[in-house]
Amino acid sequence: MKFLKRLLVAVVIGLVLYALNLAMSKEGLFGIGVPLYQVDLWKLAGINVILAVSLNLINGFTGQFSIGHVGFMAVGAYSSTFMTVYYTQGLEQSLAGAVGAGVAAAIVFLLVIIVGAIAAAIAGLIVGIPTLRLRGDYLAIATLGFAEIIRIVIVNTNRIGAATGFRGAVDPWPGRVTIPAYTNFLWIGIFDVVTIVIIYNIVNSDTGRALISIREDELAAQAMGVNTTRYKVTAFVISAALAGVAGALYGHWRLPHPADFTFVRSFEIIIMIVLGGMGSITGAVLGALVITFLPELLRQLPGEVYNYRLVIYAALLILIMITRPQGMLGGREIGFNWLKRAQRRPEGDTAVGADKGVPIAERDAPTADHAKEVENR
Amino acid sequence: MDTFVQQLINGLNIGAIYALIALGYTMVYGILRLINFAHGDIYMVGAFAGYGLAYFIAANLGLAGASWGALLIVLVGAMITAALVGMAIERFAYRPVRKYSRMTTLITAIGVSLLIENLFVARYGGMGRGFPQLLNDRTYQLFGNAAISKSQILIFVVSIALMLLLQWIIYKTRVGTAMRAVSFNLNSSKLMGINTDAIITFTFALGSALAAAAGVLTAQYSPTIDPLMGITTGLKAFVAAVLGGIGNIPGAVLGGLLIGVAETMVVGYGANVGIASTYRDAVAFAILILVLLLRPSGLLGSTVQEKV
Amino acid sequence: MSGSTEQNASRRTQAESILTEAAHTARSQEVTDTSGAVLRTDKCTIRFGGLIAVNSLDMAVREGEIYGLIGPNGAGKTTVFNLLTGVYEPTEGEIYFQGKRIDSLRPHQIARRGVSRTFQNIRLFPGMTVLENVLTACHIHSRQSLADAVFRTPRFERDEREQREFCLELLKIFGLERFQNEGGTSLPYGNQRRLEIVRALATRPKLLLLDEPAAGMNPAEQEDLIELIRLVRDRFGLTILLVEHNMKVVMGICERIQVLDYGKPIALGLPEEIRNNPKVIEAYLGD
Numbered sequence A: 001m002k003f004l005k006r007l008l009v010a011v012v013i014g015l016v017l018y019a020l021n022l023a024m025s026k027e028g029l030f031g032i033g034v035p036l037y038q039v040d041l042w043k044l045a046g047i048n049v050i051l052a053v054s055l056n057l058i059n060g061f062t063g064q065f066s067i068g069h070v071g072f073m074a075v076g077a078y079s080s081t082f083m084t085v086y087y088t089q090g091l092e093q094s095l096a097g098a099v100g101a102g103v104a105a106a107i108v109f110l111l112v113i114i115v116g117a118i119a120a121a122i123a124g125l126i127v128g129i130p131t132l133r134l135r136g137d138y139l140a141i142a143t144l145g146f147a148e149i150i151r152i153v154i155v156n157t158n159r160i161g162a163a164t165g166f167r168g169a170v171d172p173w174p175g176r177v178t179i180p181a182y183t184n185f186l187w188i189g190i191f192d193v194v195t196i197v198i199i200y201n202i203v204n205s206d207t208g209r210a211l212i213s214i215r216e217d218e219l220a221a222q223a224m225g226v227n228t229t230r231y232k233v234t235a236f237v238i239s240a241a242l243a244g245v246a247g248a249l250y251g252h253w254r255l256p257h258p259a260d261f262t263f264v265r266s267f268e269i270i271i272m273i274v275l276g277g278m279g280s281i282t283g284a285v286l287g288a289l290v291i292t293f294l295p296e297l298l299r300q301l302p303g304e305v306y307n308y309r310l311v312i313y314a315a316l317l318i319l320i321m322i323t324r325p326q327g328m329l330g331g332r333e334i335g336f337n338w339l340k341r342a343q344r345r346p347e348g349d350t351a352v353g354a355d356k357g358v359p360i361a362e363r364d365a366p367t368a369d370h371a372k373e374v375e376n377r
Numbered sequence B: 001m002d003t004f005v006q007q008l009i010n011g012l013n014i015g016a017i018y019a020l021i022a023l024g025y026t027m028v029y030g031i032l033r034l035i036n037f038a039h040g041d042i043y044m045v046g047a048f049a050g051y052g053l054a055y056f057i058a059a060n061l062g063l064a065g066a067s068w069g070a071l072l073i074v075l076v077g078a079m080i081t082a083a084l085v086g087m088a089i090e091r092f093a094y095r096p097v098r099k100y101s102r103m104t105t106l107i108t109a110i111g112v113s114l115l116i117e118n119l120f121v122a123r124y125g126g127m128g129r130g131f132p133q134l135l136n137d138r139t140y141q142l143f144g145n146a147a148i149s150k151s152q153i154l155i156f157v158v159s160i161a162l163m164l165l166l167q168w169i170i171y172k173t174r175v176g177t178a179m180r181a182v183s184f185n186l187n188s189s190k191l192m193g194i195n196t197d198a199i200i201t202f203t204f205a206l207g208s209a210l211a212a213a214a215g216v217l218t219a220q221y222s223p224t225i226d227p228l229m230g231i232t233t234g235l236k237a238f239v240a241a242v243l244g245g246i247g248n249i250p251g252a253v254l255g256g257l258l259i260g261v262a263e264t265m266v267v268g269y270g271a272n273v274g275i276a277s278t279y280r281d282a283v284a285f286a287i288l289i290l291v292l293l294l295r296p297s298g299l300l301g302s303t304v305q306e307k308v
Numbered sequence C: 001m002s003g004s005t006e007q008n009a010s011r012r013t014q015a016e017s018i019l020t021e022a023a024h025t026a027r028s029q030e031v032t033d034t035s036g037a038v039l040r041t042d043k044c045t046i047r048f049g050g051l052i053a054v055n056s057l058d059m060a061v062r063e064g065e066i067y068g069l070i071g072p073n074g075a076g077k078t079t080v081f082n083l084l085t086g087v088y089e090p091t092e093g094e095i096y097f098q099g100k101r102i103d104s105l106r107p108h109q110i111a112r113r114g115v116s117r118t119f120q121n122i123r124l125f126p127g128m129t130v131l132e133n134v135l136t137a138c139h140i141h142s143r144q145s146l147a148d149a150v151f152r153t154p155r156f157e158r159d160e161r162e163q164r165e166f167c168l169e170l171l172k173i174f175g176l177e178r179f180q181n182e183g184g185t186s187l188p189y190g191n192q193r194r195l196e197i198v199r200a201l202a203t204r205p206k207l208l209l210l211d212e213p214a215a216g217m218n219p220a221e222q223e224d225l226i227e228l229i230r231l232v233r234d235r236f237g238l239t240i241l242l243v244e245h246n247m248k249v250v251m252g253i254c255e256r257i258q259v260l261d262y263g264k265p266i267a268l269g270l271p272e273e274i275r276n277n278p279k280v281i282e283a284y285l286g287d
Helices: A002-024 A036-061 A069-086 A088-099 A101-131 A136-155 A185-203 A206-216 A218-223 A228-251 A263-276 A281-298 A309-323 A337-343 A368-376 B002-032 B039-060 B068-097 B102-124 B150-172 B174-184 B186-191 B196-221 B229-244 B249-273 B277-294 C005-010 C014-022 C077-084 C107-113 C130-141 C146-151 C154-173 C189-202 C219-236 C247-253 C271-276 C278-285
Strands: B139-143 B146-149 C037-048 C051-062 C066-070 C092-097 C115-117 C207-211 C239-243 C256-261 C264-269
Touching: A002 A185, A036 A069, A036 A185, A036 A206, A036 A228, A036 A263, A036 A281, A069 A088, A069 A101, A069 A136, A069 A228, A069 A263, A088 A101, A101 A136, A101 A228, A101 B277, A136 A263, A136 B229, A136 B277, A185 A206, A185 A228, A185 A281, A185 C146, A206 A218, A206 A228, A206 C130, A206 C146, A206 C154, A218 A228, A218 C107, A263 A281, A263 A309, A263 B102, A281 A309, A309 B068, A309 B102, B002 B039, B002 B139, B002 B146, B002 B150, B002 B174, B002 B196, B002 B229, B002 B249, B039 B068, B039 B102, B039 B196, B039 B229, B068 B102, B068 B196, B139 B150, B146 B150, B150 B174, B150 B196, B150 B249, B174 B186, B174 B196, B186 B196, B229 B249, B229 B277, B249 B277, C014 C154, C014 C219, C037 C077, C037 C239, C051 C066, C051 C077, C051 C092, C051 C239, C051 C256, C051 C264, C066 C077, C066 C219, C066 C247, C077 C207, C077 C239, C107 C115, C115 C189, C130 C154, C130 C189, C146 C154, C154 C189, C189 C207, C189 C219, C219 C239, C219 C247, C247 C271, C256 C271, C256 C278, C264 C271, C264 C278, C271 C278
Parallel strands: C066 C239, C066 C256, C115 C207, C207 C239
Antiparallel strands: B139 B146, C037 C051, C037 C092, C256 C264
16 A cells, blocks of 8 residues: 555655656656756756755755765766776667667666766765764865865776866777767656655664764764764765766766866755755755755856946855855755655654654644643652 | 976975965864865956056056066056955855865865956957066076075075065964964854954955965066966875875975975976976876875974864 | 652563563672672772873672762762773773673773763763654664665664654653754753753663762752652663762662772772761872
8 A cells, every 4th residue: 555655755856857857857747848058057957956956865864964976976976987988888788679779878877877887886985984983074074085186087087088088988999989968857856756765764764863873973872882983974875876867967968077076066056955954855955956046047147247236146055154154945845745745654653652643733733831741740 | 406496496495385375274164164265366366456456557657677676566456356366265155164174075075266367368358468577587507406586586586585574474363373272173263252254354355365475476577467376286286285185284395395396306307207398297196195194284394183 | 750660560661571570689788799880990090101091900890780980070080980981991901791791992992881870071962852862862762774764664664663662651650751853952950951961861871870960959959869860760760870079979779889089099988987087088188
C-alpha cells in the first residue's frame, strides 16, 4: 500500500517534469514554450539545487565547514564526460540497435552519471578522511585547498582538455568525438527530486540525528556513542556523490571548463545555503533559485545602472546578511507536507500511553504553570 | 647553484609580499575569528590607489618620472587610502554581523569582496593597466648568473621595515597591548575598559595599510594591475596565514616566505621531478594540507583543547 | 517524582526492563573489597604540561552501588570523569570496565561499552526537541542502516517506532513526556538536568556517571534529585558514579565516598566515616 502510494507520487512528479521538459524543448508543449535563455536559467537553477541541498548536509546539518564543494562537482563532471567521450560511445551504438536510440542514450547517461557520482564519492572519501580531524576554519581552508588542487590538476591534464576546457576527444578515432548533450530539464528535475528525497530521508533518521548531534555538540554526541569521525566522513561522501551527479549533468550540457570550477563557485553554493537558512532543505532550494535568478533580474536594470548590477548584487548580499543573518527560512522547512503524506511518519510519533490516539492539536498544551508544577514535584 | 640562489631570492621576494598580506588576515582573525576574504581586494585597492596617486602627483606636483619622493608619496598615500577603506568595511559591513554565526560573517566577507571587485571592474574595466614606474629599475649581478633587481631590494627593505614597525606597535605601544588583550579575550578586554571597537578598527587599518604597501611594491616589480589581481594573491596569502597558524603574527611571515619559496622552487626545479611549472599554484595548497595534517593548527599556532 | 520502589515494581514498563537487562545487579558488602568492581582504575594519572591533574587514582566501583567522588574545587573530579569517558587518555595507569581495559578507547567506544554520562555544564543538543535529544542517544541500539533510511524500508519504520516508544516511556517515567516537542534547552533548569539524565539512560548504560548533578539547584530541587537518582538506580539496577560538590546530596545518596584533593585520593569509606575523617575536613576547611 505504502509502496503504491510512493509509486503514485513518483509517477505524478515524473509526469510534471516530463511536461515541463517538453515545454522547454524547441517544439514546446501544446504551443506553450519557454524562451531558450530562460530554459538555460532553469537548467542552471536545477543543478544549483542539487549542489546547495547536498552541501547543506555537510554545512547545515553536520555543522562542518566545507568551502570546496565545487571540487566534487568538477570530479563528477570530468569523470562522467571522460567516460562518454572515450568509452561509452560504442556501447551506446550497440545498445541502440537493441532498444532504440533514445533508451540507449538514457541508459548510457545514467551509467556515466553513476560513474561521476562514484568518482566524486571517492574524492569525498579521500578529502574527508584526512581533513576531518581539522576543525572549523582549518577544515574550511583545507577543503578549499583540495578543490583548488583538483582544478589545477584538471588544468594540467591534456586528455581532458587542460586549460582550454574539455570539448571531447581530439583524435582517438577518425573525426572528433564531442561530449553528447544528454542533459535536459527532465534529467535535472529527476535528480533534484532524488537529491531532496535522499537528504530528507537521511536527515529524518538515526543517521540524521547523529549528524545533527555533531553540529549541536560534538562532545555530547561522542558521549552518546556517536562515532563522530565516521559520520562526518559519511556526510562528506554522500554530499560529494550528489555534487558529482550535479557535475555529470552540467558536463553533458555545457562543456566542462576549469574556469567553471573555481573556488568562487564554491562560495556561490555556500551563499545559497546561508541565504536560504542553514540546515533547511527547502531553504537551500529557495537559496539556489534566488542566487540563480537574481543576477538575471538585475540584468533588467536600465542604462548606466546596468553596469553596476554585480555591485548591487554584492551589496544586496551584505544587506541580507546584516538584516537577516539566519537566512530566509532560518533553519525551518516549508511546504513539506506533500512529502510527509507520501511516506507518513512512524506511528510512534503520536504519543503512547494515555495520549494515544488523541490528535496532537487536541492534546492540552503544556503551560508555564504545568512546567512549574512538574519542576516542583 | 646560481639558479638555486636566484630562485631563493625570487621566492623570498614573492614570499615577502604574501607575508605582508597574510599579516592582515592573521591580525583580523586573531582579534575577531573572522576570515576577511575581502583582504586580497584591499591589496588591489592599494595598488589602484597608488596608481591614481602616481598620476595625480605627476600631473599636479610635477613629480613625473622615477623619483624616491614620488615613490614615498605613492606608497604612504596608498597605505592611508587602503587603511581608510579597511576601516569603512569594518564599520559598515563587519561590525553589524560580528555577533552572528561564522557562516554569516563569511558570506558578508565574500559579499564585500565581490562588491569591491565588481565596483572596480564596472568603473575601470577588467583589463590590466600599466603601473607607472617610480623606480629606475636595474639589475645587480650577484655572482654567477644570480641577480637581484632594485625593485626586489625595495620589496625586501620596505617589507622588513614594515614588519619591524608592526612588531614595535604590537609589543611596545599601548594600542598594541590592547590589541593583544582583545585577541586573547574580547569580552574581558571590554570589561577592562578597552575600547574594543576602536581597537578592531585600528587592526583593520593596520592590516589594510600593509596590504596596500604589498600592492604598490608588487606593482614596481611586475607593473600590471587589474581589479581581480587580489583574488589569487589574496588566497595564497590567506593560505600562508593558516599555514603559519592563523592568529599568529610570526607564523604569517613564516608561512608567506615558505609559500613564496616553494612556488619558485617548483617553477625552477619541478620539471626535474616531473612536476610541471603550471602546478605552481597548487603548491601552496599542497603544503597547506600536508602541514595541517601533521600540525592541525599550523606551524606556529597553538592547540586549544575544548574545556569539558 | 515520588516513586517508592514497591510502587514502581508493580508497573514495570518495557523501557524499564530493557534498561534493567542492560545493567544486572550484583553487590558486594565489604567497603574496600574490589572483587566485584564493575569499574576499576589502577594508578590512573594524567598530567597537563607540568600540572598533575589526577595523581595515581585507585578506584573500584561495584555493580549496583552509588559511589561518590568528592573534593574541593579543582581537586580533579571532572578530569576523572573525562578520563573514564575517554575524553582524555591517562598519562599513566589503567582503567578497566567490566574487566576490560578502556583507557585508550575513544569516547563513543566507551559509550558503546555501557558507560554514559551527564555534564557539569549541561550539554543538551540545543537545536533539538526533548524527544529528539533522547532519540539521538538511542543511536547505539539503532538497527536501521543508512540504506534503510534512504529507502524507508519496513525495518526503518519498525526501528523508528520502537525507538520512539522506548524514548517516550523513558520520558514518561521522568515526567518529561509532556515536553517532548519543546526545545530541550528551553526547559527550566531542573528539567534540563533531568532530561540530560534521561538522555544518558537512553544509551542503555550499565554505569551512569553524573557530573555535579546538583549544581545550581535550590534545596527543593536537590531533594528531588536525590529521589531521582535513587529511582534510577533502584528501577534500572544501574551502577552510579557521581561527582558532587554539594555535601547534602552526596551524604544523602552515596553508599561509598572517595575524596580527592589536588588530584590525589585521600580517603575512601562510608558517608559517616568520610564526614568524620580529619584529612577530609582539613582538605575542605584547611589550607
